[in-house]
Amino acid sequence: MDYETPQFFRVMRYAREADRDVVDMVSGNPDWDPPSALREGLKAYADSPTEAFQYPPSVGLRDLREEIATRRGVATGQVLVTNGAGEANHLAMAAGLEAFPGAEVLLVDPVYPYYPGRASLLGADVSFVPTEVDGQLDAEAVRECASAETAVIVVNTPNNPLGTTYDETTMAALVDVAEARDALLVSDEVYDHFDYGGRFSSALAVDSPNRVVTNSFSKSMAITGWRVGYAVFPPRDGPSGDLFDRARTRHMLTTVTGSRPAQAAVLAALRETGPGYYERNRERLRERIEVFTAALDAAGAEFTRPDGGFYVMARFPDFAGSMENVERLVDEAGVAGMPGAAFGDSRADWLRFALVTPRVATAAERLADYFE
Amino acid sequence: MDYETPQFFRVMRYAREADRDVVDMVSGNPDWDPPSALREGLKAYADSPTEAFQYPPSVGLRDLREEIATRRGVATGQVLVTNGAGEANHLAMAAGLEAFPGAEVLLVDPVYPYYPGRASLLGADVSFVPTEVDGQLDAEAVRECASAETAVIVVNTPNNPLGTTYDETTMAALVDVAEARDALLVSDEVYDHFDYGGRFSSALAVDSPNRVVTNSFSKSMAITGWRVGYAVFPPRDGPSGDLFDRARTRHMLTTVTGSRPAQAAVLAALRETGPGYYERNRERLRERIEVFTAALDAAGAEFTRPDGGFYVMARFPDFAGSMENVERLVDEAGVAGMPGAAFGDSRADWLRFALVTPRVATAAERLADYFE
Numbered sequence: 001m002d003y004e005t006p007q008f009f010r011v012m013r014y015a016r017e018a019d020r021d022v023v024d025m026v027s028g029n030p031d032w033d034p035p036s037a038l039r040e041g042l043k044a045y046a047d048s049p050t051e052a053f054q055y056p057p058s059v060g061l062r063d064l065r066e067e068i069a070t071r072r073g074v075a076t077g078q079v080l081v082t083n084g085a086g087e088a089n090h091l092a093m094a095a096g097l098e099a100f101p102g103a104e105v106l107l108v109d110p111v112y113p114y115y116p117g118r119a120s121l122l123g124a125d126v127s128f129v130p131t132e133v134d135g136q137l138d139a140e141a142v143r144e145c146a147s148a149e150t151a152v153i154v155v156n157t158p159n160n161p162l163g164t165t166y167d168e169t170t171m172a173a174l175v176d177v178a179e180a181r182d183a184l185l186v187s188d189e190v191y192d193h194f195d196y197g198g199r200f201s202s203a204l205a206v207d208s209p210n211r212v213v214t215n216s217f218s219k220s221m222a223i224t225g226w227r228v229g230y231a232v233f234p235p236r237d238g239p240s241g242d243l244f245d246r247a248r249t250r251h252m253l254t255t256v257t258g259s260r261p262a263q264a265a266v267l268a269a270l271r272e273t274g275p276g277y278y279e280r281n282r283e284r285l286r287e288r289i290e291v292f293t294a295a296l297d298a299a300g301a302e303f304t305r306p307d308g309g310f311y312v313m314a315r316f317p318d319f320a321g322s323m324e325n326v327e328r329l330v331d332e333a334g335v336a337g338m339p340g341a342a343f344g345d346s347r348a349d350w351l352r353f354a355l356v357t358p359r360v361a362t363a364a365e366r367l368a369d370y371f372e
Numbered sequence: 373m374d375y376e377t378p379q380f381f382r383v384m385r386y387a388r389e390a391d392r393d394v395v396d397m398v399s400g401n402p403d404w405d406p407p408s409a410l411r412e413g414l415k416a417y418a419d420s421p422t423e424a425f426q427y428p429p430s431v432g433l434r435d436l437r438e439e440i441a442t443r444r445g446v447a448t449g450q451v452l453v454t455n456g457a458g459e460a461n462h463l464a465m466a467a468g469l470e471a472f473p474g475a476e477v478l479l480v481d482p483v484y485p486y487y488p489g490r491a492s493l494l495g496a497d498v499s500f501v502p503t504e505v506d507g508q509l510d511a512e513a514v515r516e517c518a519s520a521e522t523a524v525i526v527v528n529t530p531n532n533p534l535g536t537t538y539d540e541t542t543m544a545a546l547v548d549v550a551e552a553r554d555a556l557l558v559s560d561e562v563y564d565h566f567d568y569g570g571r572f573s574s575a576l577a578v579d580s581p582n583r584v585v586t587n588s589f590s591k592s593m594a595i596t597g598w599r600v601g602y603a604v605f606p607p608r609d610g611p612s613g614d615l616f617d618r619a620r621t622r623h624m625l626t627t628v629t630g631s632r633p634a635q636a637a638v639l640a641a642l643r644e645t646g647p648g649y650y651e652r653n654r655e656r657l658r659e660r661i662e663v664f665t666a667a668l669d670a671a672g673a674e675f676t677r678p679d680g681g682f683y684v685m686a687r688f689p690d691f692a693g694s695m696e697n698v699e700r701l702v703d704e705a706g707v708a709g710m711p712g713a714a715f716g717d718s719r720a721d722w723l724r725f726a727l728v729t730p731r732v733a734t735a736a737e738r739l740a741d742y743f744e
Binding site for chain 2 (some may be wrong): 027029030031032033034039040042043045046047050051052053054055056083084086087090114117118121222223224225226227228249250252253254255256257258259260261262265
């Protein structure tokens with residue numbers, strides 16, 4: 001996989017330069033508004049005294065860490081605020097590779113392409129466990145693929161690109177695999193506010209020194225460009241208490257700390273935004289999933305119905321998920337998706353569509369017409 | 373040097389918990405206001421449509437890169453916007469270690485303690501060149517210390533902790549050393565707006581594929597917590613064109629991109645802030661330097677008169693720059709500085725004072741009284 005010049009950019013450019021109207025279903029940028037308290041929080045911060053514009057603690061604003069800790073039911077000292085979930089995943093992987101034996105990062109195929117990129121940057125070997133046909137992850141398959149060489153296992157639930165969520169039993173079994181293999185489970189849960197079936201279960205539900213949970217406000221507050229994320233590490237006085245310190249040191253020496261205006265506004269939004277905001281966003285996506293999967297049915301496509309997240313993967317009859325076909329779909333149907341090969345080998349015949357556009361219904365119609 | 377739990381924090385805590393009033397001359401946080409256009413820019417951004425809240429390009433907002441490129445007289449493609457100069461230095465060092473032969477990072481002693489920390493994180497060997505007695509850097513001494521093993525040379529002008537600036541001849545000679553040793557010169561110029569004698573010269577003045585300049589708006593706009601910095605790499609179609617790509621890849625895989633609210637507000641402030649803002653801040657510091665160095669004279673201290681930056685290093689008679697003496701000065705004089713040993717071996721007998729407090733005159737009086 002070529003993670004250095006992500007194929008995202010290539011497809012987005014092709015769609016932008018197309019000679020016709022194209023519905024962009026490539027990027028994962030939410031198209032709805034952030035909480036209004038976030039905008040107000042940023043304005044209030046802009047009027048702060050100059051002290052509030054200087055370095056926050058490297059690990060993040062104290063009040064923000066406390067707010068996150070309370071919501072997640074962990075100690076404040078376990079929470080490291082990062083430059084988005086991207087940095088949280090990088091730090092968690094790096095800490096796991098340092099602290100646990102072995103040099104391998106075990107990933108799930110299909111995979112969010114940044115994970116293998118990050119593992120390679122850190123000099124790790126990368127292996128993949130394929131998902132089941134229905135997109136679910138079989139913890140026993142992970143157990144078989146993991147070895148003494150495995151230092152880190154990374155999962156993403158709700159999942160990008162599949163839209164699957166892992167239930168409590170699966171998460172507990174994954175933590176158990178990490179413990180049995182003396183490895184670290186990194187559970188990236190950035191889509192946790194987009195759980196449609198109530199099936200999602202955070203890895204935090206299982207107490208263990210062998211798991212780190214990463215998250216961010218990029219998707220839940222529709223602010224992918226603000227870069228406020230966090231990682232929850234095992235308690236610092238426990239068996240893996242060094243993980244937090246390792247991550248904090250790397251964070252300090254690479255980025256020093258995260259941007260304070262964004263942290264301050266996210267804190268205000270966390271405090272003042274009720275559950276209605278998140279429920280409205282879920283409801284909007286539920287409707288889009290209905291419309292889009294109905295069109296996939298009409299087009300005779302094979303697909304996994306998402307029970308979480310923003311994405312649908314689908315395979316159309318006699319239409320491989322290649323870059324050539326992605327470009328053909330842009331030109332001939334006016335819909336831009338991502339080639340499955342961008343997410344690994346196992347779904348190279350599939351295409352991924354992101355449902356974060358108000359024009360999902362238009363795209364659905366176009367696809368149904370094109371393949372009918 | 374113990375860079376993992378910086379001594380800054382230890383001294384600041386000691387001063388905070390002291391039983392008496394203490395002037396904090398430890399941290400490098402500006403105590404003056406940011407440009408008013410920065411506050412206004414942040415408020416205007418808060419009212420942007422949701423698209424403006426999503427991922428900016430990984431390399432930074434296009435308009436911000438262009439504005440920086442125009443001001444620095446380089447191509448936009450050479451500018452990588454980073455999470456502060458901290459990340460810019462990390463990326464430049466990492467790219468230099470990858471692209472140039474050798475595994476050594478050569479630093480100047482006294483040193484900003486994050487540099488050796490970053491070099492160690494990247495697995496590099498660290499060596500030091502001492503400055504001259506007057507705090508200046510002799511490029512010929514750098515030439516002698518550099519070897520075939522040297523991949524990266526890092527300098528900081530205007531200098532933290534010494535307050536010295538390097539002139540055009542020195543900078544040209546440093547670039548020449550980098551070329552002769554097949555190494556990369558990283559010139560960290562975050563204090564470039566605080567040049568009091570007109571002596572400062574950016575490494576950008578010398579065209580070379582062997583130098584990268586790093587900078588940020590943390591000090592010039594009094595926003596250390598906003599994390600907007602940049603690095604200027606050699607042209608991408610030239611001999612070291614790969615440096616930009618290496619840094620971009622690492623940036624993408626570690627932090628994805630910098631925070632957009634801060635980038636947008638900095639862009640507005642860059643466009644709308646005239647030279648008067650920067651000149652007022654320089655004038656304020658010139659006055660503080662006068663008052664403080666007069667007190668150092670009265671106290672019989674040896675010191676380097678700063679011609680740039682925020683800091684003064686001084687050695688008091690029979691008063692070593694140890695942590696014990698720093699704590700004694702807090703308790704007995706009510707002034708908190710940093711022990712010289714935090715900045716390396718060569719000035720372990722000295723103390724460093726930061727002039728970013730409105731109470732410089734009070735601190736000056738207290739020191740003069742204490743040592744008289």
